[in-house]
Amino acid sequence: MRELNECKAEVFRRSDNRIKERKRSRNRILALCLPLCLVLTILSVTTLPAIMPVGEESLDGVTDDVSTNDFEANSSDVNSKENNCVSVTVSGNGSERTITDASSVENVFYQIHDILEANEGYMNSASNNNFIVNNSGECVPPVNEQYKPNNIEKYTITLMSSDGSEQVFELYGAVLDDVESEKKIMLTKEQLNKLTAALELLN
Amino acid sequence: MDNGASSYRRFLDGDESAFDEIMKELFRSLVFFIDRYVHDVHAAEDIAIDAFSDLVVHRHRYNFKVSLKTYLFMIGRSRALDYIKHRKVINVAPLSEAQNLSDDEKTLEEIVLEDERKRKVNAAVSMLPEDMRAVIHLIYFEEMTYDEAAKVMKKNCKQVDNLLYRAKKELRIILGKDGELLL
Numbered sequence: 570m571r572e573l574n575e576c577k578a579e580v581f582r583r584s585d586n587r588i589k590e591r592k593r594s595r596n597r598i599l600a601l602c603l604p605l606c607l608v609l610t611i612l613s614v615t616t617l618p619a620i621m622p623v624g625e626e627s628l629d630g631v632t633d634d635v636s637t638n639d640f641e642a643n644s645s646d647v648n649s650k651e652n653n654c655v656s657v658t659v660s661g662n663g664s665e666r667t668i669t670d671a672s673s674v675e676n677v678f679y680q681i682h683d684i685l686e687a688n689e690g691y692m693n694s695a696s697n698n699n700f701i702v703n704n705s706g707e708c709v710p711p712v713n714e715q716y717k718p719n720n721i722e723k724y725t726i727t728l729m730s731s732d733g734s735e736q737v738f739e740l741y742g743a744v745l746d747d748v749e750s751e752k753k754i755m756l757t758k759e760q761l762n763k764l765t766a767a768l769e770l771l772n
Numbered sequence: 773m774d775n776g777a778s779s780y781r782r783f784l785d786g787d788e789s790a791f792d793e794i795m796k797e798l799f800r801s802l803v804f805f806i807d808r809y810v811h812d813v814h815a816a817e818d819i820a821i822d823a824f825s826d827l828v829v830h831r832h833r834y835n836f837k838v839s840l841k842t843y844l845f846m847i848g849r850s851r852a853l854d855y856i857k858h859r860k861v862i863n864v865a866p867l868s869e870a871q872n873l874s875d876d877e878k879t880l881e882e883i884v885l886e887d888e889r890k891r892k893v894n895a896a897v898s899m900l901p902e903d904m905r906a907v908i909h910l911i912y913f914e915e916m917t918y919d920e921a922a923k924v925m926k927k928n929c930k931q932v933d934n935l936l937y938r939a940k941k942e943l944r945i946i947l948g949k950d951g952e953l954l955l
């Protein structure tokens with residue numbers, strides 16, 4: 570058995586070793602954790618903004634109806650709020666008529682303008698790809714499931730402006746087609762009724 | 773001395789000599805107690821040194837709610853049980869070394885147990901099961917209260933009381949007629 574002094578010296582020797590070991594392991598943990606925290610901070614700063622949802626303020630002026638914007642770009646006359654249309658020619662069903670009455674022309678102009686502005690039509694659904702081939706082999710537009718217009722004739726609507734320029738639309742069933750830009754709008758029942766009434770077409 | 777509490781306070785305040793007093797007072801008793809578990813004086817000494825080392829390394833763990841002796845014996849018992857659990861190699865010592873070992877144990881006994889009567893009881897105590905051995909040691913040899921012994925053994929006072937009763941009963945059988953006088 571050892572002397573008491575020897576044991577006491579051994580107690581302090583072991584204590585010093587244990588304290589040093591604790592400091593070493595604490596430093597090791599810090600050496601590991603600090604870079605980890607740094608990496609996590611950098612990752613969160615770079616990654617989080619990308620995955621955070623965009624606020625509504627930044628969506629001002631952006632709409633889902635992209636094709637309407639394109640349509641509007643090509644139909645600047647009709648889009649302009651001022652009516653500079655002087656006549657409307659409607660041809661189809663084996664006949665052709667020209668509307669020259671100012672109020673009637675204005676009515677047609679604003680109906681088409683409102684259709685373009687309201688964007689209630691389903692532009693995407695009225696793409697060429699959705700057209701179907703009937704028994705006669707003709708490519709016909711799809712009929713809106715909500716209603717079936719009585720008249721499936723094709724009408725060409727030509728808006729003549731005061732400077733001589735023309736804008737041509739085609740009304741085929743419930744689809745209004747801008748011939749120049751080849752964009753189509755599927756009309757609602759209300760829009761179709763108002764337009765055909767303005768054009769004095771039978772439904 | 774209040775079982776080392778005031779000395780330990782002085783040690784915490786920076787008085788290194790106070791630790792000498794604590795060691796002088798409690799070291800051999802602790803070794804003797806740990807030896808009850810491990811049956812190896814040198815291992816018991818080693819464990820006791822580790823227990824005292826805990827006092828130095830973790831200076832502020834001791835909250836002075838129990839006596840320093842109780843606190844040290846708690847650490848000692850815990851370390852002794854760990855030693856027993858992790859002891860994988862059984863040292864087979866030659867006879868000559870065995871004689872030395874038992875001499876060391878005798879020396880320890882002589883140092884700790886000045887009372888001849890206690891030495892006689894000590895021989896019988898080594899035949900008891902572990903828990904009974906520990907409780908007899910703490911109550912009879914270390915003169916701890918039931919409360920302190922309960923804290924060291926992590927039992928309640930009632931359990932300590934029951935253990936002590938059974939241990940004395942066993943000792944009377946072992947010690948025979950003299951048992952009553954010795955206990």
